[in-house]
Amino acid sequence: MADDGSGHEMSTRRKCMKYCGVVASGGFLAGCTGNSDSDSEPEESPTPTESGEGNTEPTPTGESTATSTETTEKAFSASMPPIGELTLEEPPASWVGGFGFTADLLTALGQGDGAVGMVDPRFWYQGFYDFLDGVSVPEAADLPQITTTDRDTDMEVVYDLEPDLMAIDPNILLAAYGLEKAEAKRIRESVAPWFGNGSRRKRFDGWTTWPGGESYSYVSLPEYIPKYAALFGEEERGEALLDLYEPFIEDIRSRVPQESERRSMALVNGRYNPENRDGWVVYNPKSAVEKTWGKKQYRDLNVVDAFEGAYGGQSSTKVGFEGLLEYDPDVIIFNFGITYRDFQGVNLIQKQRELLQNHPVGSEVTAIKNDDVYVGGTPYQGPIINMFQTEMAAKQLYPDEFGSYPGYGQLSESEQLFDRQRLADIVNGDI
Known part of the structure; x- marks a missing residue:
């Protein structure tokens, strides 16, 4: 690999044949060519006081070929902003992920065993894999974390892991975890491509826009699949x-009841108020950007938001018991609920449910009176998690159409809304 003018050779075990990033807005090349660094900024904080969503960009270049003097060898190539086009000689055998989204997506493509580290593995929810025959992944708790409690990026850990791919948007670390642009560049050249x-x-x-210096488009969950499939040589599985x-x-989507028959919901922070400190953080369940995937199931279910109009242009609002009763949702769903059913040994969801049930005002909220208070999903949802969480939310909100929600756990085959066995077969390579 050519030197990028910084004195660092790209020494990744699976070196790039070509590593050129073309930013969607045009013109900028990163990787093997000289590269200028730009702004700096933050996003994916795992502190569960969030909401979320986004826009698009070109589909992957797919499989390409590299011709030598005598043979034609397969190359593994895909394109995605902000990095642009990435072509590898071999599919990555090991990778570092973020908070769970790419980990779930790569698991769906049969690459879960390649996980060697994550930005924060506590947020890779793995419970749904228990319902898929033969699907196993590395224990999240055993994966090294590449960030510190002080919200810095631990460069030493990144170097020690020596992954073949940094399956992360580097701007997440630049924005929220103290990574410098020079360090992001050094990782790209001396450890693995982003x-x-x-x-x-x-x-x-x-929000930072490294390496191109210009804003870049969002990528939806379905658009992500063929990009990673092409890079890992899993096009058939991706399809x-x-x-x-x-x-x-x-x-x-086609079965969602007409609006007059949809129950209203409140999407409440699953971690914020188990100790009855100063109210309830309620999120806007609607996506601010169409392509984002953090609350995709609520967008697909076209939910009626009990707090619509209450956010003042923000992604959330905070209310007390009286405010909760004023807006009076038919259903309360605790965001991140599956994660906080057992977080560091405490069931934060049950504590909040009991707090509402035992309060003279909280107990008058329709959702509490009717016991329509549910565990919600994690925003870090790839295709596997999203399918389970869409099914879960559909039953919680529209039981007359999709069947009642029996609580978290295994549904009987007649209650399931998608084919578990087919999903397991795809993950396991029985395509």
Whole structure:
């Protein structure tokens, strides 16, 4: 690999044949050519006081070929902002992920065993894999974390892991975890290329745009699948996954009741108020940007938001018991609820449910009176998690159409809204 003018050779075990990033707005090349660094900024904070969503960009270049003097060898190539085009000689055997989205997506493509580290593995929810025959992944708790409690990026850990791919948008670390642009460049040249796109939620003002220096488009969950499939040489599996995923989502959308028959919901922070400190943080369940995937199930279910108009242009609002009763949702769903059912040994969801039930005002809220208070999903949802969480939310909100929600756990086959066995077969390579 040519020197990028910084004195650092790209020494990744699986070196790039070509590593050129073309930013969607045009013109800028990164990687093997000289590169200028730009702004700096933050996003994917795992502190669960968030919301989220986004926009798009070109589809992957797909499989390409590199011709030598005598043979034609397969190359593994895909394109995604902000990095642009990335071509590898071999599919990555090991990777570092973010908070769970790319980990779930790569698991769906049969690459879960390649995980060697994450930005914060506590937020890779793995419970749904228990319902898929033969699907196993590395224990999240055993994966090294590449960030510190002081919200810095631990460069030493990154170097020690020596992954083949940094399956992360580097701007997440630049914005929220103290990574410097020079360090991001050094990782790209001396450890592994970056490949990821921060599209969980709308990016806030000041979001960094390295390496191109210009704003870049969002990538939806279905658009992500063929990009990573091409880079890992899993195009057939990616197509099979989309053939299962997209009809399932379309079927759900087509069956959503008309608006007058939809129950209203409040999406409440699952971690904020178990000790009754100063109210309830309620999120706008609608996506601020269409392509983002953090609250995708609520967008697909076309939910009626009990707090619509209460956010004042923000992604959330805070109310007391009286405010909760004023807006009076039919259903309360605790965001991140599956994560906070057992977080560091405490069931934060049950504590908040009991707090509402035992309060003279809280107990008058319709959702509490009717016991329509539910565990919600994690925003860090790739295709596997999103299918389970869309099914879960559909039953919680529209039981007359989709069947009642029996609580978290295994549904009988007649209650399931998608084919678990087919999904397991795809993950396991039985395409």
